Amino acid sequence: MTTETKGAELALVPVEPPLAPAEKVEAPPKDVKVEKAEDKVVEAKADPVNTEKDVPEKKSSKGSLDRDIALSHVTSEKRLSFIKAWEDNEKSKVENKAQKKLSDIHAWENSKKASLEAQLKKFEEELENKKAAYAEKMKNKVAQVHKLAEEKRAMVTAKRQEDVLTAEETAAKYRATNQTPKKAFGCMG
Numbered sequence: 001m002t003t004e005t006k007g008a009e010l011a012l013v014p015v016e017p018p019l020a021p022a023e024k025v026e027a028p029p030k031d032v033k034v035e036k037a038e039d040k041v042v043e044a045k046a047d048p049v050n051t052e053k054d055v056p057e058k059k060s061s062k063g064s065l066d067r068d069i070a071l072s073h074v075t076s077e078k079r080l081s082f083i084k085a086w087e088d089n090e091k092s093k094v095e096n097k098a099q100k101k102l103s104d105i106h107a108w109e110n111s112k113k114a115s116l117e118a119q120l121k122k123f124e125e126e127l128e129n130k131k132a133a134y135a136e137k138m139k140n141k142v143a144q145v146h147k148l149a150e151e152k153r154a155m156v157t158a159k160r161q162e163d164v165l166t167a168e169e170t171a172a173k174y175r176a177t178n179q180t181p182k183k184a185f186g187c188m189g
Helices: 063-177
Strands: 002-005 008-011 033-035 041-043
Touching: none
Parallel strands: none
Antiparallel strands: 002 008, 033 041
């Protein structure tokens, strides 16, 4: 398996467990430079959790095994950093997508509110116009009723004056003829 990053080529070699469990092979510290077979240098990231003292690496008889272990650590660190970068990238994508949707919802809400407010304003204007027209109609009806009432008052006043004049003429006629009216006060007679 071969992985390329920034022009440097790493050869990944599967690591087999040590043959004897009694023999313990010490892994190199995380921040130690490891040489590859092609004389290229790869630097591993320091692990903040597993900080070891800068102790020189003990040379063992199995130098290639130590190199393979160190390379596997570098490879696993690289893989973990790629996974972390991918995770961060996915999280930012999700965050951006959610933010865009929230922004779209906010824009939709604002446009709907503006539309509804415009409809409400139009409706209120129509109501005001109808109210003004109805008020004008009612004023006209009130004026017409007042006019009819004035006419009726004038008719009643004229009829009263006519009736008073008729009563005065009839009374003068009775006085001149010295006669009494046939109907006097309704109960006498």
